[in-house]
Amino acid sequence: MKSWTLIPFYLWKNTFKRWLEYPVSPCSKILIPALLGFLAVIVLALFSEVERELHNQLSKKSLYTVLITEFVQNDIAPTVLRQSYEEELMWTERYGLGVIKNVRQPLISATIHFSKSTSVIAFGASVTEFGSQSPDTHPTVWLLENNPAKHGEIVEISISDKRTVAEIREIPTWVSQGLGMEQAVAVPVVMIEPYLLNGFMNHTIAELDSLKTLEKYVTEVSAYYQAEKRNIKIVSALEILKNIEQINTLQLVVRSLIVLGCGIILALTLGSIAWLEYRQESYLLALLKSFGTPSYILLIHMFIENLILVVGGLCVVMLSWGALYKIAITKLRVIGLQATELPPIDGADFGIILLAGFIGVLFAMVPVAIGLRKPAGLILQ
Numbered sequence: 014m015k016s017w018t019l020i021p022f023y024l025w026k027n028t029f030k031r032w033l034e035y036p037v038s039p040c041s042k043i044l045i046p047a048l049l050g051f052l053a054v055i056v057l058a059l060f061s062e063v064e065r066e067l068h069n070q071l072s073k074k075s076l077y078t079v080l081i082t083e084f085v086q087n088d089i090a091p092t093v094l095r096q097s098y099e100e101e102l103m104w105t106e107r108y109g110l111g112v113i114k115n116v117r118q119p120l121i122s123a124t125i126h127f128s129k130s131t132s133v134i135a136f137g138a139s140v141t142e143f144g145s146q147s148p149d150t151h152p153t154v155w156l157l158e159n160n161p162a163k164h165g166e167i168v169e170i171s172i173s174d175k176r177t178v179a180e181i182r183e184i185p186t187w188v189s190q191g192l193g194m195e196q197a198v199a200v201p202v203v204m205i206e207p208y209l210l211n212g213f214m215n216h217t218i219a220e221l222d223s224l225k226t227l228e229k230y231v232t233e234v235s236a237y238y239q240a241e242k243r244n245i246k247i248v249s250a251l252e253i254l255k256n257i258e259q260i261n262t263l264q265l266v267v268r269s270l271i272v273l274g275c276g277i278i279l280a281l282t283l284g285s286i287a288w289l290e291y292r293q294e295s296y297l298l299a300l301l302k303s304f305g306t307p308s309y310i311l312l313i314h315m316f317i318e319n320l321i322l323v324v325g326g327l328c329v330v331m332l333s334w335g336a337l338y339k340i341a342i343t344k345l346r347v348i349g350l351q352a353t354e355l356p357p358i359d360g361a362d363f364g365i366i367l368l369a370g371f372i373g374v375l376f377a378m379v380p381v382a383i384g385l386r387k388p389a390g391l392i393l394q
Contacts, residue, residue, distance in 0.1 A: 020306055024314045038286060039322055045282050046275075046326035046373070050366050053271045054330055057264075057365070077227050079249040080191055081217040081234055090212050093243075097215055098137065104217065105139045108230065112221065114187055115139045118214040119205055123198040124171040125156065132194055133172060134216075135202040135209065142185065143199050155199040157184035170198060173208060191218040224254050268365050275366070279373020283319055288380045308386070316378050323370040331363060 032039045085093045094117070101115040116134040123133050136143050143155055156168055156179040166181045179198060188194055202209070221227045231251055238245045 020310065021314065024311070028314075028318055041286065042283060042319060042322035043326040043329065046279060046323045046370050047329045049275045049278060050327045050330040050370070051334075053275060053366050053369070054334060056267060056271065076250055076254065077221040077223065078187070078191060079217075079219040079221065079227065079230060079234075079247065079251075081215075081219070082246045082248070083215040083238075083243060085213050085215055087210070087212040090210050093215070094206070094209055094213070096241075101137055101139050101217075104219075108219065108221070108226075110139065110141065112219060113139050114218045114220075116192075116199075116216050116218075117202060117209055118216060119208040120212050120214075121173045121208055125168060125198075131156075132197045133200060133205065134188070134192070134194075134197050135200050135205050135213075137202045143201075153201075154179040154204075156181045156196075157188060157194075157199055158196045159184050159189065172198065172200065172205065187218045187220060192216060224251075224258065227251055227254070271365060271369060273369075275369035276372035276376065279323065279370060280376035280379075283323070283373060283377035284380050287315060287319060287377050312378060312382055315381055316374060319374045319377060320371065323374055324367065327366055327370055330366075 083093075097115065097117065101113070104113045104115070114136075116136050118132060118134050121133060122130040124130055143153070154170070154177055156170065158181060160181070161183070163181045164183060167178050168181060170177060170179050184194070184197065188197055188199075219230055221230060227249065228251060231247060231249060234245070235247065
């Protein structure tokens with residue numbers, strides 16, 4: 014048991030002595046992985062920054078919301094209006110009630126308190142949150158606005174030349190964000206159908222739940238309206254979502270290449286240095302083997318020695334990343350280039366870089382393992 018304690022102590026004592034006598038060796042084992050780690054961090058941080066910027070652009074609206082807008086002129090308004098009722102039911106049955114919301118916006122406005130004008134939207138069967146439009150029930154007109162203090166109040170409004178009252182309620186997100194309206198009067202379509210016959214804007218808001226469904230919906234809508242020879246405007250985040258998906262796929266490839274590339278470079282570099290150190294220490298190692306020290310103990314010691322230095326170099330990158338990036342930003346701004354703030358380093362990215370270092374050290378031990386198989390007697394002769 015005492016010999017097992019003394020052997021590691023002696024090996025580490027000899028290692029520290031060698032580091033002091035030849036500081037180039039440990040310094041190179043720290044600087045090489047530090048340089049590779051810094052380059053890997055730059056690539057991974059830039060990919061994360063691009064993905065974050067795309068998510069920031071999408072944060073202003075729902076990721077899977079699609080807005081279909083069609084301007085219907087007065088000469089075809091009666092025909093298209095009847096078709097829109099059928100289409101509303103068709104898309105609702107296909108994608109579900111609550112997913113599809115169809116409203117028509119007449120080419121008129123409502124007047125509140127006889128002074129302020131606001132947009133009018135006519136809702137049909139697909140919009141259930143505004144209440145029933147059944148002929149057996151009294152239809153309700155809503156004034157939609159984001160003013161909690163006034164919710165529930167009754168105000169008098171005028172739609173074209175018709176006066177009525179409306180109840181104030183909170184404006185839904187799909188109206189404020191989807192249609193871009195801060196205030197609107199929501200009216201059952203049966204109440205203002207005569208105004209729609211003079212032309213209207215037909216809006217369909219689809220709140221989907223996945224990229225696959227979004228792509229399917231956009232494809233079907235485009236094909237349908239193209240077959241009907243009707244011009245529509247489609248607003249969605251489909252292209253940005255596809256770009257994010259491509260970036261995620263590319264990140265997987267880049268991460269794999271970083272692990273492979275850094276591992277190969279470290280393996281070749283550390284393997285060469287480790288082999289030279291082994292040849293320099295071969296007599297001592299052979300002597301220890303002749304005293305009964307197993308070869309795997311010597312191999313494990315050299316592996317841990319190299320791993321400590323490599324991890325130390327990568328930790329230097331993690332600790333100095335912020336300062337180095339600030340220096341780089343200063344240089345970029347001097348020459349007139351734009352630079353963002355410090356991109357965060359994801360824990361998974363750091364783990365990938367550490368994995369690359371571990372793989373490099375592991376493969377660097379291959380030539381040493383081959384050398385340690387040589388009989389000690391041949392070396393001691």
